[in-house]
Amino acid sequence: xxxxxxxxxxxxxxxxxxxxxxxxxxxxxxxxxxxxxxxxxxxxxxxxxxxxxxxxxxxxxxxxxxxxxxxxxxxxxxxxxxxxxxxxxxxxxxxxxxxxxxxxxxxxxxxxxxxxxxxxxxxxxxxxxxxxxxxxxxxxxxxxxxxxxxxxxxxxxxxxxxxxxxxxxxxxxxxxxxxxxxxxxxxxxx
Amino acid sequence: xxxxxxxxxxxxxxxxxxxxxxxxxxxxxxxxxxxxxxxxxxxxxxxxxxxxxxxxxxxxxxxxxxxxxxxxxxxxxxxxxxxxxxxxxxxxxxxxxxxxxxxxxxxxxxxxxxxxxxxxxxxxxxxxxxxxxxxxxxxxxxxxxxxxxxxxxxxxxxxxxxxxxxxxxxxxxxxxxxxxxxxxxxxxxx
DNA sequence: CTTGAATTTCGATGCCTATCTAATTAGACG
DNA sequence: CGTCTAATTAGATAGGCATCGAAATTCAAG
Numbered sequence: 001x002x003x004x005x006x007x008x009x010x011x012x013x014x015x016x017x018x019x020x021x022x023x024x025x026x027x028x029x030x031x032x033x034x035x036x037x038x039x040x041x042x043x044x045x046x047x048x049x050x051x052x053x054x055x056x057x058x059x060x061x062x063x064x065x066x067x068x069x070x071x072x073x074x075x076x077x078x079x080x081x082x083x084x085x086x087x088x089x090x091x092x093x094x095x096x097x098x099x100x101x102x103x104x105x106x107x108x109x110x111x112x113x114x115x116x117x118x119x120x121x122x123x124x125x126x127x128x129x130x131x132x133x134x135x136x137x138x139x140x141x142x143x144x145x146x147x148x149x150x151x152x153x154x155x156x157x158x159x160x161x162x163x164x165x166x167x168x169x170x171x172x173x174x175x176x177x178x179x180x181x182x183x184x185x186x187x188x189x190x
Numbered sequence: 191x192x193x194x195x196x197x198x199x200x201x202x203x204x205x206x207x208x209x210x211x212x213x214x215x216x217x218x219x220x221x222x223x224x225x226x227x228x229x230x231x232x233x234x235x236x237x238x239x240x241x242x243x244x245x246x247x248x249x250x251x252x253x254x255x256x257x258x259x260x261x262x263x264x265x266x267x268x269x270x271x272x273x274x275x276x277x278x279x280x281x282x283x284x285x286x287x288x289x290x291x292x293x294x295x296x297x298x299x300x301x302x303x304x305x306x307x308x309x310x311x312x313x314x315x316x317x318x319x320x321x322x323x324x325x326x327x328x329x330x331x332x333x334x335x336x337x338x339x340x341x342x343x344x345x346x347x348x349x350x351x352x353x354x355x356x357x358x359x360x361x362x363x364x365x366x367x368x369x370x371x372x373x374x375x376x377x378x379x380x
Numbered sequence: 381c382t383t384g385a386a387t388t389t390c391g392a393t394g395c396c397t398a399t400c401t402a403a404t405t406a407g408a409c410g
Numbered sequence: 411c412g413t414c415t416a417a418t419t420a421g422a423t424a425g426g427c428a429t430c431g432a433a434a435t436t437c438a439a440g
Contacts, residue, residue: 006208013203014428018196026323026338031387036336044429046388065386065437080273133216148216148223204398221417234399236418255407255416 008079011055016040017048024058024071031067055079099125113153116162124166130159131168134178145169145176198269201245206230207238214248214261221257245269289315303343306352314356320349321358324368335359335366 012018016038023029023037035045049069052058056075061068102125106114117123133148134140140148142160149156163169167184169176202208206228213219213227225235239259242248246265251258292315297303307313323338324330330338332350339346353359357374359366 006203006205009199009203009208013196013199015196016428018199027342033338040428041430042387043389043431047428050388062437065384065439067387076273080270152217206398230398231400232417233401233419237398240418252407255414257417 005079005082008055011051011057014048016044017052020045020048020052021057021071021076024069025073028061028068028070030069034069099128102126103129107152116153116155116158123162127159127163127166127168130163131178134169136178136180140176142174142176195269195272198245201241201247204238206234207242210235210238210242211247211261211266214259215263218251218258218260220259224259289318292316293319297342306343306345306348313352317349317353317356317358320353321368324359330366332364332366 012021019038020034023034029037031042031045031049034040034049035042038045049058053060057072057079059070059072061070102117102122106117106122106126107129113126117126130149130152134145145160145163146156149159153159160169164171164176167179170179202211209228210224213224219227221232221235221239224230224239225232228235239248243250247262247269249260249262251260292307292312296305296307296312296316297319303316307316320339320342324335335350335353336346339349343349350359354361354366357369360369
């Protein structure tokens with residue numbers, strides 16, 4: 001995901017290519033025309049078009065000896081959509097209503113955990129909330145786990161141990177990863 | 191416009207910065223935390239954050255000696271919107287119904303002008319259609335004008351002169367620009 | 381099959397910038 | 411006021427990439 005997104009931004013992060021996209025938004029152009037408009041040589045334009053084509057942003061239509069390049073508006077819109085989807089994300093919300101009530105008492109509006117709940121049920125709610133920072137299928141170092149927790153509470157060591165104890169995080173050697181929610185959503189003893 | 195857009199793409203067109211945005215999407219982070227997560231030194235992270243801040247994508251909140259950095263989701267969404275707005279553009283359509291009928295006769299579906307109409311009224315319709323390639327408030331070189339026209343018809347010289355004659359394009363020295371539509375929408379002798 | 385035009389591929393060069401270390405600023409705490 | 415921590419700024423180095431000229435490719439037209 002980030003893979004393609006990075007390539008997409010790289011493709012548009014150059015003045016020549018952004019101008020090419022602007023020109024193609026007006027209509028089809030040949031390599032020669034683009035080279036003339038941009039004051040560049042044909043090989044350079046060809047190079048830029050190859051990068052845009054690799055992202056599916058530009059399509060080609062051959063007519064005689066010249067090749068007409070056009071902008072694929074749908075591809076551009078689709079990729080821009082992904083940027084938007086990235087943005088909304090989830091609100092600082094809880095998994096369910098019961099958790100929400102508990103979190104309201106223990107977490108400030110800016111995401112700081114005021115206190116680690118002593119009651120097991122309440123502690124569970126807080127831990128589930130902390131897990132929103134970790135994605136499944138990814139490995140984290142202990143430092144990364146600590147870093148994520150520390151933006152909510154100073155005692156990352158305790159909370160990290162609790163996350164492992166509640167079977168939300170798994171640990172092997174020096175790596176951590178998120179366990180499937182099914183294994184801790186309901187039960188989970190420390 | 192393109193100015194800011196280019197800087198926006200440049201800001202996100204680097205793996206480190208894209209990862210930072212991803213981390214900040216999960217919640218606030220300090221420079222240290224980011225440096226640890228990215229396996230970079232603090233000055234490097236500081237450098238990247240400065241670039242993201244310059245685009246308004248990241249905001250800072252100081253608390254004691256540490257500074258918490260957060261993602262400005264609205265700014266990200268607003269910029270992504272601009273990419274989308276760029277994309278839709280206008281369809282290969284005519285200004286009005288009368289022009290549409292004329293264009294249907296002289297322009298193929300892929301935007302090629304089959305023949306330059308001899309009748310003045312019909313020629314006017316074609317010229318108005320050609321003008322969709324030129325934006326107001328921008329200056330074009332003769333080469334740029336030719337390039338735009340040539341994607342529709344080989345005889346860019348004649349058509350360019352017609353555009354000037356119909357007062358759609360203005361010319362001074364070696365520069366061309368689009369004249370206000372009010373000055374040629376109705377009248378206009380060659 | 382040959383010629384010519386439009387484009388792409390290749391290899392080399394130079395600029396931009398990501399990254400580091402070292403030094404400096406700014407705030408917290410005795 | 412010193413000291414400690416977090417962060418930024420400054421300066422230097424290295425790697426990536428845009429650009430070009432030259433050569434190879436593709437395709438249409440005789």
